[in-house]
Amino acid sequence: MFGDLRRFDTGRTQGRDWFRQLMDEMLPEAGAADIRSVPHGSFPMINVGRTDDAVRVYVFAAGLSAEDLEVSLQDNVLTVSGRREVAAAPEAARTDFRRERFHGEFSRTLALPDGLDVERAEARFRDGVCEVVLPKREELKPRRIEIQAA
Structure with a gap:
């Protein structure tokens, strides 16, 4: 009871x-x-940060390769999609007591701030992390103004 x-x-x-x-x-x-x-368990996990020069998006995709991911950008909306395959062991040959690893197709979408130079966007994949660098337009970067003595 x-x-x-x-x-x-x-x-x-x-x-x-x-x-x-x-x-x-x-x-x-x-x-x-x-x-x-x-929601809890969303895949892939994403971190977004900014510097004076760019917005950086880190996509944590352990177990995937660069070929398994697709990164697209349209109207300041970044989409990361792809597919994660199930483990190689045949389903009938094993008994799962708990299965927490996601497999199948996935897609994550996030809105980006205005003022980015999307033509110069770059994506790099290393050790299960895809880094997307979106530079800020030159006119929006902070600049130092020198003070002149009168």
Whole structure:
């Protein structure tokens, strides 16, 4: 009768994971049980940052090669898509007790800020991370104005 109740003696570090799991079980259709802007388990994970010269997007795609990814840019919307294949072992030859690795087609889309020079955009792939560099237009880069003595 009480088999589904959780113990409440979790430590501080386990409390967050316990709460996330509890929310996932109570609200599975909601998809987002944490503070990130995408549902838990979205693939690939993406970091976006900016410098004075460019906006940089890091796509974390472990286990993929550059040929498995497609990066496109249209109207300041960046789309990363591709396909991750399932492991080589035949389905009938193994018994999975838990399967957390996503396989199949994926797509992530994010809006970029205005003022980028998309014609000079570059993408590099190394060690499972795709770095997309989107330079800022020259007129929008910060510049130093020299103060002249009167």
